[in-house]
Amino acid sequence: MPELPEVETVARGLHKHLAGAKFITAAVYWPRTVARPAPDELRARIAGREVKSVGRRGKYVVFDLDRGYLLVHLKMSGRLAVVPAGQPPDPHTRATFDLDDGRQLRFRDTRRFGRVYLVDELEEITAPLGPEPLADDFSPDDFVRLLAGRAGRLKSLLLNQEFLAGLGNIYADEVLFAAHLHPLRRADSLTGAEQTRLYEAIRSVLQRAVASGGTTLPDRNYLDAEGREGAYQNEVAVYGRKGKPCRECGTPIERLVIGGRSTHFCPRCQQ
DNA sequence: AAAGCACCCTGTACGC
């Protein structure tokens, strides 16, 4: 499931291959994949657009074009890859973008939840997003201010992209374990020390996961732009480990559902 | 502000 570290890894891989490349046309095989504008209009407007750089905002892959932005949200199963000219089509391809050198950017997405956007201004899509947790200027004080007045459960809050951009179900659970905080804790009940611990956990878990190239679980729903697996699955402490011993204290990991999302935690380490 | 839920989808795990 692509979250911040996976999207970051994909964006870096794409930047390597696409910086300076020029689109000539696009094809849309599943119309709903293109959220805006209409698929026909996207095809017309992408022609001649050059990729200045590829980056990330929250869980969106952002193609910074010479005019406007192409954004892709991978959701559950989306994958982006650049393939050589003439490569035979593969299953679940929802949209393709032809480059003027013959190569092709492909968007595959088995579950069809992923979305593509072509907009003039980045903010048209990213305005509701909270801050970037790994930004250099995201300070502990910023985080404390963000928490102020939040009465919800920590797990739900971490998943809220308007609170903080980029965490998904896996890393939210990993962050709470690293911070030794119970997922059902109310955000406004944290002591100063706990707020700091949570801030540090968010930063360190995400940094380590980016350094590992993300998490590829056994379902292999995530592969980077080059088709490689991540390595952070080897460091996962709680996610998907229900019943297995906590790596710190040996207590069996428990699972409960919060806000409709499965949540994994150590009942001893996260009181 | 927060919580709960249906919805969008499909591959997979499970029970019979």
Add this chain to the structure above:
DNA sequence: TGCGTACAGGGTGCTT
């Protein structure tokens, strides 16, 4: 072996 069903996930939109 083969079938049907439940479930997982991120995000949106709706209701309470």
